[in-house]
Amino acid sequence: MTGKAARQGGAGARKKNQQGKAAGTLEDLKIYILDTNVLLQDPEAIFGFHDNDVVIPAAVIEELDGKKRFQDEIGRSARLASRLIDGMRDKGFLHVGVPLPDGGLLRVELNHRDLSGFPEAFQPATNDNRILSVAFNLKKEEALRGGKGRPVIIVSNDAIVRIKADVLGIEAQEYKRDRVAYDRDLFMGFRELTVPAWLIDRLYRGQSIAPKEEPLLAGIPWCPHEFAILRDALGSSRSAIVQVGGDCREMTLVPPSTPSVWGVTPRNAQQKMALRLLLDDNIPLVTICGKAGTGKTLLALASALHKTMDEERYKKILVSKPVVPMGRDMGALPGEIDDKLRPWMQPIYDNLEFLLGSKSDMMKDILEEYGTIQVEALSYIRGRSIPKQFIIIDEAQNLSKHEIKTIVSRVGENSKIVIMGDPQQIDAPYLDETNNGLVYLVEKFKHQEAAGHVVLTKGERSRLAQLAADLL
Structure with missing residues (x-):
C-alpha cells in the first residue's frame, strides 16, 4: 500500500472512530513516535495520547521481541505491550492505522527507515537512530504539506535520544503519563x-x-x-x-514521652510518628519513606520483634527486598538460596545485631530454630497468602506498580505489612522518584483508613551520614 493510500485509510478510520464527537482538523493533531523504553515503562502508553496519531517504528517492535523472554519486569512489560498491540489488529491493518479508543490512530511504521538524507554523524544503523530516522522522515513528509502539516514529536525516556532529536530539529518529550x-x-x-x-x-x-x-x-x-x-x-x-x-x-x-521498643527510642518527631503507626494493630499497611540513615529499617524491625516475640500478635516476621544491584552486578552467587540472599539482606542482619546487642546469641534461635524471622526473595511471593505475619519490604522504590500490587495483594488475614524505601535512590531501570511502586502505593492509599504513611526527614545514623545524604 502506498503512503497516500495509507493516509487515506487512516483518515477514514479516524472519521469512523469519532462516533459523533467534534473532530479536530488535521492541523490540530500531532504525531507521537514512541521509543521502546516508553512501552517498557508503561505498556498501555499507546492509549495515552488522546486523539493524536501514535506511531511505533518497526525497530521498537524488534526490540520488544528481543526482551519478551526476560523473566523480570522488563520482560513482563514487553509481553504485555506486545499483546496490547496485537489486540488492536482486530480493528484493521496496523501498517495503515487502526482507531484508538480516544479517537487517535495507532500505526506501526514500516516506511521512513531510509537513512539517506539523515545527518552523517548519526549514520550507523543502531535501533535508536532507526527510530530517529522515522521521526526525521515523517517530519520532512509533514513539512511538504505546508500549513496542513502536523507536528511530529518523539517520546522517549532516553536522554541521549532526546538530545539527538533536538539536534535534528525534532521536538522530543519525556513520557510523564504514568507519574x-x-x-x-x-x-x-x-x-x-x-x-x-x-x-x-x-x-x-x-x-x-x-x-x-x-x-x-x-x-x-x-x-x-x-x-x-x-x-x-x-x-x-x-x-x-x-x-x-x-x-x-x-x-x-x-x-x-514514647517508651523504647527493643532498646530503640525515637530521636525525632517523624520517628515518633513512624513508631506510632508501626505499633498500631488497626493499621495493616504502613509506608515509610526517608533518606539513608533515617531509621526506617531499624524502627520496623524493632516493632516487628516487639509485636511478634513480646505481644505474640503475629506468628513470624517476613522480611524481603527487591534484588536490584547498585552499580555493576556481581553475577550468580555460589551456595544455597540462603547463601545467595545473604549479601542482599545484610542490612537486615546488621540491624538485628544492633537490636540484640548483648543478646547476640539469640540471633541463631530467632533466624533458625524458632523461625521467628524469615528472609525471602520477592521472586517467590506470587501466589502466596501470608496470614498473621509482620511483613517488611525494604528498598521498595525499586519496585514497579505491578510488583507492588502483587506484594500487597498477598497479605492475608491479621497480617501487617510495612513497605519502606527512599524514592531518591532508585537503581531499577525505567523507574524514577515519581512513578515507582512505593510512591504509587502511598498516593493510592493515602485516603484509606487501612493505611498510614510518614516521611522521615532527619538522619540519625551519624552526623557524617546525614551530611552525605544532604550534600551528595
Missing part, C-alpha cells in the same frame, strides 16, 4: 501548623479536637492517620504532635 505525583506534591504524612497557644493547652488537658469543627483546621484536606506538628503562633516553645483518626473526625495528642 503518580511530582516532587512538590508527594504526600509527607504530616504537616506543620501554627495555632493559638490555647489550642495546644487544650490538647495537653486531655481533650481531643474535631478538625472539621475547628475554624483553623477545617479547610485542610486531612488524610486518615495523618500527623501535624502544632506550634504556638506567638513564637513560644509550646508545641504538640497530634494525629488524625482513621475517620478524620478526631485529632488527638501523641504523648510527648
